[in-house]
Every structure is written in structure tokens, then in C-alpha cells.
Amino acid sequence: MTVDRLHPVLVHHLVNSLGWRSLRPLQHQAVAPLLDGADAVLLAPTAGGKTEAAMFPLLTAMEQQGWSGLSVVYVCPLKALLNNLTPRLESYGAWLGRRAAVWHGDVGASARRRILRDPPDVLLTTPESLEAMLVSVKVDHHRLFAGLRAVVVDEVHAFAGDDRGWHLLAVLERLARVCGRPVQRIGLSATVGNPSELLAWLQGTGRGSREATVVAPEAAPAAEIDVELDHVGSVDNAATVLAALHRGEKRLVFCDSRALVEKLGAALRERGVTTFLSHASLSVEERRRAEQAFAEARNCVIVSTSTLELGIDVGDLDRVVQVNAPTTVASFLQRLGRTGRRAGATRNCLFLALDKHSLLWSAGLLQLWAGGYVEPVTAPPQPRHIVAQQLLALCLQEGTVGSRLWAQTWNGLAPFDRSAEPIVTHLLDEGFVERDGELLFIGPQAEQRFGRRHFMGMTAVFTAPPQFTVVEGRREIGHVDPSLLTDRVEGPRLLLLAGRSWRVTWVDWTRQRCFVEAVDAGGRARWHTGGVGGASFTLARAAREVLLGADPPVALTKRAVRALGQIRDEQIATVHPGGTVILRHGGEVRWWTWAGYRANATLAATVSDLVDATQRADDVSIRLRGDLTPQMWRGATADAAERLCLPDVDRRALDGLKFSEALPERLATMTLAARLADLDGAARVLAEPTRMVGS
Known part of the structure; x- marks a missing residue:
């Protein structure tokens, strides 16, 4: 049996300390390849036992093969996730007399010195902290990593889709040089659309030279899943619905921005709901207090951005609520997987759309989910x-x-x-x-x-917008956008942070600190975020299918049905089942592609002579010249698919590309342009018939 290959002390504790009767399928199937040294990606939903599936074979190999010193590095994308995992890995290691420790930006100097003096067997950290160790004059990285044998990358899909993934791959190659041997690489991931490609990416230069396997047990028959879509129309209405529904239960509410988290949190508290908040601009202490209180409470709500989407444990949830739509099906699956963990419990998610636009995108996303679609994870090009x-x-x-x-x-x-x-x-x-x-x-x-x-x-590969630290007395509350401190206001300057309103009493501009005192209401929240947004081609096309009459197979409230009918009536002229539409209306000419932002930006650059100079492209359409004629259109698009162009890049956008000043401007511009483009989506649009309608 597979379990016989695990160390007998581990097996003893699985039964007697954890009370397990057996391993889960993923854990069974991971033992042999990991003990044999293969690189692997382990796939399972949230709370699917991925950490144990990786660590039990590695702890066994540690004993059987006599690994000494720091031999396993466990990488996570979030410090909070590291903090959450550390006690578990400490206890697993202790069964075998092995030690685990954590190192990230919030770990104090004395704890770091202890690690350097006497390295643990397992080190939990982030890629940025690994980089900091490699460049620090205080760390003898050749000594520290001399015994490194394996790296576990938790939530590997969260790395692979952005520049942190490129940074991680580069750091792993440097670690292999430092320790003088190939290092086994194990990725843990929720469901992705291209697991084999994700594994090949994770292997780096070991691709083709080391054994590699995707461990993804067939899913058990799906338990009942309760998904409902509602149109509530405003933040206040969303708060009213949340206050009235599912009282006595623990509810996790996801929002698509920090400002929305703050507004909804404040509105819930005004209605007497026990509410906690979590987002990246709250202080570490504030988030820890909220997550701990939420884990221990029952009748309460925690409102969060995607910071709680990953595997951080906030206790046993009853409900997940999604305000508006997440950007991907994979993200929705992560959030849905937060529920239904108790025996007899149902996985569930209630979508609350704040406007008809968000309702449409939510319906499109649920249409993709119902069809079994999950986005492939691809690394951004040309880093x-x-x-x-x-x-x-x-x-x-x-x-x-x-x-x-x-x-x-x-x-x-x-x-x-x-x-x-x-x-x-x-x-x-x-x-x-x-x-x-x-x-x-x-x-x-x-x-x-x-x-x-x-x-x-x-050590960090993203440019963080400047923020001011907000302090009440000696307590740090979080961080706000500096524009909130410079806007012209009548009367006192009020901020909304941690779900409460604060009056600014003094600003220390030199140290970027803002001192406040609590007030009853009236605060404002705002954060400027950089980066390239926009819907994907697949999601935009799913929204188009909804406009053409497709209803996602989920429960729709009467309000949602009514609002979907209204938006279909409003947008009926912009969609056609046979192709795209150029609509002339009120002096404006717009090409309704329903192709997503990147494909539309690519199309706009390719037929730039036909594009209105004042407004180029969005998720669903491109504004064209008012004097467009069918002859001009045919002439410009006849060979367009053969000469697709990368989108134009505003020079100001280079400021958001960290280290762009260390590149020739031409190369920095080419990098951004490649990331703005969707050549395949643009080609698909150009292959479709186009109808010109309107007067």
C-alpha cells in the first residue's frame, strides 16, 4: 500500500494525533512520485489536503535519506498564509524531531538571527524574502542553503500568472546554483485549465531532464452546489440584504476593491451586523484581529478583497457572498470552495450585483463555470x-x-x-x-x-503606489491613498478605514503618517491601483451569449431576471449571433466586438486609421471615426489579420512597470505592448462577419 512508504512515526500520528482513518486520494497518489524525487503539481480544491500531500512524503524522505540542515523551502504568496500554515508544519515536523520556522517581512530580527545560527529543516517564506536572503550581507546563503533538496510552492497558479512567477523561477535557479544540485519542485494548486503546462513552467531548466507528474485525482461526484444571482442596485441595498439573510451564520463576502470593502463594511455596521474587514491596506495587526475574531465567532460577516481567497483558515464558513463578479472562473472556484466543508453542508455562493453592468458580467462568468471552463494560467510575456x-x-x-x-x-x-x-x-x-x-x-x-x-x-517586482500610514494614538490602522489628504474639502477631513470613519487631526508629510481620531460617519475611501485591467476574450464572449438569451443554470431572483431583461433590451443592437456589429447611433460609430480589452486594444492599433482619436477601446467595443464608410472598412480590414499590431503604450504607463528605468525605453515599451495584446482574440474577431447598422 502507498501509505506503507511513509515513515511509520508519521503514520502513527496520522491515526492517533490527527484521527485520520485514511489518506485522501490526492495524498495517496502523491506519495510515490514525491518520494521518488519527481517534480509535481498537486491539484485539489481549497481545503483538499495539498499541504499534507506534499509534506508527508518530504518529511519521510528527510528521514530515510538523512537530509540535514535546511532541506525544504515552503513558498507562499501571502505572509498571512505563511502565518496560518506554520503551526501545522511545526507540529508535523516535531513528530520526527524536525523543526519548521517562518521568515518574511514581519518576522523580527531576533527570530531571523536564530534561524541563521541554527537553520530549521523546513523554512516557510515568500520569494521576496528568499531574494532578500540571497542579497543580504548578513546571510551566508551558501551555508544556509547548502542542504536544500526540495521547494514547495503553495498556490502556484497565483504566482505563474504574473511577474512574481518569473521572479520566483529566477530565484529558484539561483538557489540551485547556490546549493550545487537540482532541487525538486512541487507546486500546489487549485483547479487550473492547463496543469501540464503549469508543471512545465514550474520545472524551469529541469523540464525534460527530471521526472514530472501532475497529481489530480478524479473529483468525487459533485455535491449539491447552491449558487444564486441577485441584482441589488447599490451598496446600501447589498448591506440590507446581507443584514437580513442568514442571521446566525458565518458569512464571507468578497468585493472587487478595497474601497468597496470599506463602504460595505461601514454599511453593515450601521445595520448592527458584527462585521470584520480584510484587505491589503489594513495594518497587519488589524487584519490578524479581524481574522482571529471571525474564526472564533458565529453570527458575523467578514468583508474582504481577494486576500482571503487563498488557503488562509478563517474557520468553518456557512456562506460565501460575491459582490459583483470576480475576474476569472478560477477565482470563483477558490471562493466557492470556502464553503461546504462540514459533513452534510452545501457549497454555496450568493452573487449580489450592484448594477446591471455587473449583473451581465456575473451571468457571463457563471455561464462559463456551468460549462466546466477554467482559465489556463499563462506567464506574462517578455519580462x-x-x-x-x-x-x-x-x-x-x-x-x-x-x-x-x-x-x-x-x-x-x-x-x-x-x-x-x-x-x-x-x-x-x-x-x-x-x-x-x-x-x-x-x-x-x-x-x-x-x-x-x-x-x-x-526584492519586490511590483511598484506599490505611495500610501500614508494612518495612526490613532499608538495604534496603526492601515494605509490610505495620499489624494484623500490633498483633495479640497469643506469642513473636517474624514477618512473611511477598517470600516470606521476617522477625522484627520494632523499629517506628518515627511514621514508619510496621518494621525486621526474616531468619528461617527462620513468618511471616504479611495485607492489608486495601477496595472492593466479588463475582461478576457472568453469572459466577454460569455457576456455576449447572455445578451443573446443564454441564462446561466443557477437560481435567478426576480430582480435579476427583470434586470437581465432590461439590459438585453438596451443592448440588443450591439450583438448578433453571426458576428460583430458596427453601430452608428447619434453621431457615434462603435464596433461592438465583445472581445475583451486586450483583443480590442490590438484591433484598435491594427486599424488605427479608422479609430476615433479621442476614445479607443474598452472591454466590448471600439469607437470608430464618424465618417466611416463600408468601402473604408473593407479596405482597412481586408488583410488586417495578416498584419496585427501591438497596442500603443502611453509613456506614463511605464511608471507602473517596476525597474523599467533599468531598461532601454524601447524595450520597456515593447514589454508593455506585448502584455496589452491579445493577438489570437483579435484574429478571431477579424475572421467573423461584420454587420454595419444604424443611420
Whole structure:
């Protein structure tokens, strides 16, 4: 039996300490490949036992093969998730006399010194903290990582879809160089549309040279799932519905922005609902208090952004509520998986759409979910700015780097290979890196741009908008956008944070601190977020199918049915089952593609001569010139599919691409343009017939 390959002490504790009668299917199937050293991606829904499926075989290998020192690194995308997992891994390790410890930005200096003096067997951390260890002069990384054998990447899909994934891959290759051996890589993931490709991505340069397997047991017959879609029309109405429904139960409410979390949280508290909040701009202490209180309470609501979408344990939930729509089916599955964990419980989610637009996108998303669709996870293309960051980080890590040897650090992983020579040349030309004979080292320009706080800015690959810390007395509440402190206001300046209103008493502009005192109501919440948004091609087409009459097979309230009917009437001229529509209405000409933002941005760049200069593209349409004729259209689109263009990039957008200043402007612009594009979606639209209607 598979369980016989696990260490007998582990098996004893599974039965006697955890009270398990057997392993779950994922845990059974993971034992053999992981003990045999294979790279793997383990797939299971939220709370599917993925952590145990990875760690029990690794702890067994640790004992059977005599691993010593720090031999397993466990990587998570969130510090809160690390904090949540640490007690479990500490107890599992202790059964075998092994130790686990956590290291991230909130861990104090004394705890870090203990880890460096006497490394644990398992280290829980983030990619940014791994980078910080590699570049720190206080860490002997060759000694610390000498015994490294395996890396577990929890929520690997959350990394792979953005630049943190490229950063993680590069750091893993550097770790392999430091320890002098290939390192087993194990990814834990919720359901994704392309698990084999995700595993190949995770393997990096080990692809094809190491055994690899996707462990994804067939799902048990689906239990009953209760999904309902409602149209409530406003935040106040959403709060009224939440206050009235499911009293006495524990409810987790997801919102698509921090400002909406604050507004809904305040509205619920006004109605006497015990409410907790969680989002990235609340202080660590504030979030911990909320999550702990919520885990212990029953009749309450926690309102959150996606920070609670991943595997952080907030106790046994009764209900999940989604305000408006998440951006992906995969995200919805994560949130749905928060419920139905008790025996006899039902997985459930109530969608509350605040307007008809959100209702349409929610219906489209549920249409995709009902059809079994899950988005593939793909890494963003052309991460040249991460290449620049890694080259600078390598100079910090090693002090000096051979001008002909630097590419060996990443073991040939593209694009961190010799193809990065133009970036190295630019770093030298601009003084980010200097040269002495055959040696490269950090230059004055890098010191000036990134050298604050011992180059801590080098470890994060995203540009965080500036925020002011909000303090009441000695208690830190969280962070707000500085525009809330500079807007012209009549009367006292009031903020909304942690679901409460605060009056600003003093602002320390130099230290970026804002001092407040509590007031009854009237506060405002706002955060500016960068990045490229917009719906995908698949989601936009699903919304189009809803407009054409498809109803998702979920419970629709009477309000939702009525509002869907209204939006179908309003948009009837913009959709056609046989192709796309160019609609002339009231002096405006618009091409209704229903193709998503990136495909539309690509189309707008490709037929730019026909596009209105004042407004280009959105998720569903492109505004065209008012003098457009059928002849002009045919002439511009006849060969458009053969000459697709990347979207134009506003130079100001480069500010949101961290380390873009360490790239030639041309390469930085090309990187952003490639990320704005959807060439396949644009080609599909151009292959469809187009109808021109209106007067």
C-alpha cells in the first residue's frame, strides 16, 4: 500500500494525533512520485489536503535519506498564509524531531538571527524574502542553503500568472546554483485549465531532464452546489440584504476593491451586523484581529478583497457572498470552495450585483463555470524588467560577477540567458552596473534608484503606489491613498478605514503618517491601483451569449431576471449571433466586438486609421471615426489579420512597470505592448462577419 512508504512515526500520528482513518486520494497518489524525487503539481480544491500531500512524503524522505540542515523551502504568496500554515508544519515536523520556522517581512530580527545560527529543516517564506536572503550581507546563503533538496510552492497558479512567477523561477535557479544540485519542485494548486503546462513552467531548466507528474485525482461526484444571482442596485441595498439573510451564520463576502470593502463594511455596521474587514491596506495587526475574531465567532460577516481567497483558515464558513463578479472562473472556484466543508453542508455562493453592468458580467462568468471552463494560467510575456532586476540582484548577491559568466547563474533559463545581453549593455551604459576588467558590480545609478534600506526595493517586482500610514494614538490602522489628504474639502477631513470613519487631526508629510481620531460617519475611501485591467476574450464572449438569451443554470431572483431583461433590451443592437456589429447611433460609430480589452486594444492599433482619436477601446467595443464608410472598412480590414499590431503604450504607463528605468525605453515599451495584446482574440474577431447598422 502507498501509505506503507511513509515513515511509520508519521503514520502513527496520522491515526492517533490527527484521527485520520485514511489518506485522501490526492495524498495517496502523491506519495510515490514525491518520494521518488519527481517534480509535481498537486491539484485539489481549497481545503483538499495539498499541504499534507506534499509534506508527508518530504518529511519521510528527510528521514530515510538523512537530509540535514535546511532541506525544504515552503513558498507562499501571502505572509498571512505563511502565518496560518506554520503551526501545522511545526507540529508535523516535531513528530520526527524536525523543526519548521517562518521568515518574511514581519518576522523580527531576533527570530531571523536564530534561524541563521541554527537553520530549521523546513523554512516557510515568500520569494521576496528568499531574494532578500540571497542579497543580504548578513546571510551566508551558501551555508544556509547548502542542504536544500526540495521547494514547495503553495498556490502556484497565483504566482505563474504574473511577474512574481518569473521572479520566483529566477530565484529558484539561483538557489540551485547556490546549493550545487537540482532541487525538486512541487507546486500546489487549485483547479487550473492547463496543469501540464503549469508543471512545465514550474520545472524551469529541469523540464525534460527530471521526472514530472501532475497529481489530480478524479473529483468525487459533485455535491449539491447552491449558487444564486441577485441584482441589488447599490451598496446600501447589498448591506440590507446581507443584514437580513442568514442571521446566525458565518458569512464571507468578497468585493472587487478595497474601497468597496470599506463602504460595505461601514454599511453593515450601521445595520448592527458584527462585521470584520480584510484587505491589503489594513495594518497587519488589524487584519490578524479581524481574522482571529471571525474564526472564533458565529453570527458575523467578514468583508474582504481577494486576500482571503487563498488557503488562509478563517474557520468553518456557512456562506460565501460575491459582490459583483470576480475576474476569472478560477477565482470563483477558490471562493466557492470556502464553503461546504462540514459533513452534510452545501457549497454555496450568493452573487449580489450592484448594477446591471455587473449583473451581465456575473451571468457571463457563471455561464462559463456551468460549462466546466477554467482559465489556463499563462506567464506574462517578455519580462525584460525582471531580467534587469535579477542582474542587479546577482551583483548584490555575489559582489562581483564575471562579464562572461553571469548567464550561468540561471542555468540557461530564458529570458535570463545570453538573449539578455542588450539589457546588460544598457545597465552598463547608464551606470546601474559598472565594470572593472572582466568583473561587473553594482553601480551608482542602482545605488541611487534602489539603494534605500539596504536595497529592499530590489526584492519586490511590483511598484506599490505611495500610501500614508494612518495612526490613532499608538495604534496603526492601515494605509490610505495620499489624494484623500490633498483633495479640497469643506469642513473636517474624514477618512473611511477598517470600516470606521476617522477625522484627520494632523499629517506628518515627511514621514508619510496621518494621525486621526474616531468619528461617527462620513468618511471616504479611495485607492489608486495601477496595472492593466479588463475582461478576457472568453469572459466577454460569455457576456455576449447572455445578451443573446443564454441564462446561466443557477437560481435567478426576480430582480435579476427583470434586470437581465432590461439590459438585453438596451443592448440588443450591439450583438448578433453571426458576428460583430458596427453601430452608428447619434453621431457615434462603435464596433461592438465583445472581445475583451486586450483583443480590442490590438484591433484598435491594427486599424488605427479608422479609430476615433479621442476614445479607443474598452472591454466590448471600439469607437470608430464618424465618417466611416463600408468601402473604408473593407479596405482597412481586408488583410488586417495578416498584419496585427501591438497596442500603443502611453509613456506614463511605464511608471507602473517596476525597474523599467533599468531598461532601454524601447524595450520597456515593447514589454508593455506585448502584455496589452491579445493577438489570437483579435484574429478571431477579424475572421467573423461584420454587420454595419444604424443611420
